[in-house]
Amino acid sequence: MSSIVGQHSEPSNTTRQGFWARHPASVAADLIGWSVFVDGVGGRIVETEAYHHEDPASHSYAGRTPRTEVMFGPQGHVYVYRSYGIHWCLNFVCWDEAPGGAVLIRAIEPTARLDVMTERRGLMDARSLCSGPGKLCQALAVTHAHNGLALDRPPFQLQAGPRAGLVVGPRIGITKAAEVPWRFGEAGSRFVSRPFPRPTG
DNA sequence: TGGGCGATTCGCT
């Protein structure tokens, strides 16, 4: 599933339930190169991470709680949680065999309304506007108020797009199952949160 | 009801 959908395609295939009813790692890989906007502010997704219900690093691993409720709900919705008591993190709910999975959006290449993002972030450097899960939520003004909202309805807008290439690596900032290679990025992108490890020979 | 912990970021060295 790496089809490139033109802007005039009927609702982009992200709106089809089938896209999200797959393993989070598959969805996370396919989302690279797509664009996400919140109230018209956003850009191209260049970095994601997958979290699965059988994955010890996933919030859903310990079971269903009020906080993780959305992860067990319908696919194609937004799961937002607070990180370190300071930042917000944006996830897209997806799962196939059993409920409880999501893709963390870790970095975006800003393309739309950089002026708004610049003001929200208090920065001039486009490269640093959305190069991290907490950063992009600040730039796109995503908060807990968005938790549970559907991705195919305002204020969200998703649009398929091409990517230069896919790179894979271990996830960042976790202690459990840190070796699982479920971090995905666009090859050569300068807008990722951190460089991907070079393929070792 | 209390304490430990975390899918982070930023500034200072």
Add this chain to the structure above:
DNA sequence: GCGAATCGCCCAC
């Protein structure tokens, strides 16, 4: 490169 800031969630007592 390292550590502080900061607070909601979750489990144990």
